[in-house]
Amino acid sequence: xxxxxxxxxxxxxxxxxxxxxxxxxxxxxxxxxxxxxxxxxxxxxxxxxxxxxxxxxxxxxxxxxxxxxxxxxxxxxxxxxxxxxxxxxxxxxxxxxxxxxxxxxxxxxxxxxxxxxxxxxxxxxxxxxxxxxxxxxxxxxxxxxxxxxxxxxxxxxxxxxxxxxxxxxxxxxxxxxxxxxxxxxxxxxxxxxxxxxxxxxxxxxxxxxxxxxxxxxxxxxxxxxxxxxxxxxxxxxxxxxxxxxxxxxxxxxxxxxxxxxxxxxxxxxxxxxxxxxxxxxxxxxxxxxxxxxxxxxxxxxxxxxxxxxxxxxxxxx
Amino acid sequence: xxxxxxxxxxxxxxxxxxxxxxxxxxxxxxxxxxxxxxxxxxxxxxxxxxxxxxxxxxxxxxxxxxxxxxxxxxxxxxxxxxxxxxxxxxxxxxxxxxxxxxxxxxxxxxxxxxxxxxxxxxxxxxxxxxxxxxxxxxxxxxxxxxxxxxxxxxxxxxxxxxxxxxxxxxxxxxxxxxxxxxxxxxxxxxxxxxxxxxxxxxxxxxxxxxxxxxxxxxxxxxxxxxxxxxxxxxxxxxxxxxxxxxxxxxxxxxxxxxxxxxxxx
Numbered sequence: 001x002x003x004x005x006x007x008x009x010x011x012x013x014x015x016x017x018x019x020x021x022x023x024x025x026x027x028x029x030x031x032x033x034x035x036x037x038x039x040x041x042x043x044x045x046x047x048x049x050x051x052x053x054x055x056x057x058x059x060x061x062x063x064x065x066x067x068x069x070x071x072x073x074x075x076x077x078x079x080x081x082x083x084x085x086x087x088x089x090x091x092x093x094x095x096x097x098x099x100x101x102x103x104x105x106x107x108x109x110x111x112x113x114x115x116x117x118x119x120x121x122x123x124x125x126x127x128x129x130x131x132x133x134x135x136x137x138x139x140x141x142x143x144x145x146x147x148x149x150x151x152x153x154x155x156x157x158x159x160x161x162x163x164x165x166x167x168x169x170x171x172x173x174x175x176x177x178x179x180x181x182x183x184x185x186x187x188x189x190x191x192x193x194x195x196x197x198x199x200x201x202x203x204x205x206x207x208x209x210x211x212x213x214x215x216x217x218x219x220x221x222x223x224x225x226x227x228x229x230x231x232x233x234x235x236x237x238x239x240x241x242x243x244x245x246x247x248x249x250x251x252x253x254x255x256x257x258x259x260x261x262x263x264x265x266x267x268x269x270x271x272x273x274x275x276x277x278x279x280x281x282x283x284x285x286x287x288x289x290x291x292x293x294x295x296x297x298x299x300x301x302x303x304x305x306x307x308x309x310x311x312x313x314x315x316x317x
Numbered sequence: 318x319x320x321x322x323x324x325x326x327x328x329x330x331x332x333x334x335x336x337x338x339x340x341x342x343x344x345x346x347x348x349x350x351x352x353x354x355x356x357x358x359x360x361x362x363x364x365x366x367x368x369x370x371x372x373x374x375x376x377x378x379x380x381x382x383x384x385x386x387x388x389x390x391x392x393x394x395x396x397x398x399x400x401x402x403x404x405x406x407x408x409x410x411x412x413x414x415x416x417x418x419x420x421x422x423x424x425x426x427x428x429x430x431x432x433x434x435x436x437x438x439x440x441x442x443x444x445x446x447x448x449x450x451x452x453x454x455x456x457x458x459x460x461x462x463x464x465x466x467x468x469x470x471x472x473x474x475x476x477x478x479x480x481x482x483x484x485x486x487x488x489x490x491x492x493x494x495x496x497x498x499x500x501x502x503x504x505x506x507x508x509x510x511x512x513x514x515x516x517x518x519x520x521x522x523x524x525x526x527x528x529x530x531x532x533x534x535x536x537x538x539x540x541x542x543x544x545x546x547x548x549x550x551x552x553x554x555x556x557x558x559x560x561x562x563x564x565x566x567x568x569x570x571x572x573x574x575x576x577x578x579x580x581x582x
Contacts, residue, residue: 036539044319065542065545070542071544076364078367080543280540281369284540
């Protein structure tokens with residue numbers, strides 16, 4: 001209060017947020033699977049401006065991923081079924097961790113496993129070496145592989161057990177990534193919270209299908225895939241708001257964010273930070289644009305900081 | 318690789334449902350490495366079509382880029398409505414280039430359907446560098462051709478229905494020219510059945526060939542891992558870490574025929 005609009009735009013610290021013991025310079029993160037390992041798009045964006053980079057899902061062994069076609073555009077969205085293609089944790093440690101030493105943004109490593117043991121083994125490998133990883137996002141919600149954590153993500157007890165096992169092994173942030181493909185996302189979120197998660201992120205992609213009526217075939221090799229993009233924004237907003245009402249830990253919101261208005265909606269719904277995903281495919285520099293435009297949004301609004309906006313959506317009447 | 322907002326200079330229908338667009342993109346021309354590279358076009362600024370459309374560069378000189386595209390659906394139809402003075406946002410130039418065409422071989426350039434642009438681009442380079450070559454273009458019928466059948470000048474058209482040029486597919490003239498010429502090298506871009514036929518022929522007859530392949534593409538820059546093609550060997554390419562698959566956006570779109578395999582072959 002008392003600052004001119006211009007002064008408030010310049011005061012970028014009004015974007016700062018904290019989760020657990022970690023402070024992020026802004027709430028604009030890039031979502032897992034949409035930004036590679038973090039530096040692929042460096043020609044098109046200054047990645048150090050991002051609040052955080054959430055990496056591709058890293059698995060215990062390297063994965064080739066699913067056969068093509070893996071991607072199809074749908075109205076205001078897209079369906080993917082990549083199948084967790086990645087280099088595996090050992091190569092990740094060897095090749096990517098040294099690269100991160102030169103970055104000033106926060107790195108959140110996304111981990112996927114086929115069973116409890118794999119998640120634990122990956123986390124232990126990471127904890128046994130020194131790195132500047134700020135935390136882990138745990139993928140318990142990939143819809144595109146036969147064994148990709150979904151068995152955890154749809155079950156409160158297994159979510160709790162996994163979170164607890166990981167919590168015992170790290171002081172770094174643990175963010176459990178929740179699936180919208182469940183009947184009650186809040187109960188899964190509560191299970192993660194009670195077992196010691198620092199935050200939950202929501203939502204992963206929504207199970208979807210695209211059919212070619214001429215050939216009578218699915219447009220995706222695995223028949224079903226994960227729907228993302230603006231088409232799922234209303235689903236993401238509802239999930240975040242339901243979680244916000246019942247949980248006390250921070251929520252990292254995502255699903256169809258392409259503009260500063262979308263960011264504002266997710267923050268008002270209850271997100272402490274947001275992740276931009278599909279929009280990176282269209283413009284890998286969109287994260288930077290959102291950081292600038294959400295600063296302007298706050299400066300032109302009645303809010304002083306982003307933090308005071310969190311969860312402040314009101315009922316219509 | 319960069320993003321440039323380009324002014325459209327012209328956009329005209331050159332054959333049935335086939336359009337040619339020229340636009341000003343000096344920065345992309347500056348970064349351009351040669352025939353085979355592509356750009357990723359944002360057809361509309363709204364989110365009706367979230368993903369960019371990958372399109373081969375048909376020419377890139379004097380600050381101007383051209384593309385040739387066929388109307389397939391909503392997005393390409395929208396593109397065809399753009400007029401001189403409108404702008405579109407381009408990401409590029411992306412991908413690798415045809416090689417060896419200027420290395421003592423006799424280039425046989427083969428294009429079909431939407432696979433024409435990189436082939437016409439390579440033809441221009443051959444002409445500029447005074448390299449003898451033959452171009453063979455296949456289509457369903459004469460409506461889809463915008464060049465003239467001119468075998469005396471090594472321009473051969475084929476049509477499925479015989480309405481112009483030679484009747485049948487591109488395979489007959491390819492076989493004939495290869496038997497006539499010394500050290501032939503095939504460079505091809507077109508629909509997958511055509512590339513499958515050329516690949517099978519080239520491997521069987523031990524003719525070197527480079528194919529420009531198509532793939533569903535999410536981003537064009539290696540982020541989404543969507544645009545894979547199956548590899549025929551497990552040699553690791555420079556930009557992909559996979560053994561079984563190669564990313565078309567980073568490692569392609571040009572591959573030696575022996576290095577890849579198609580799902581239907």
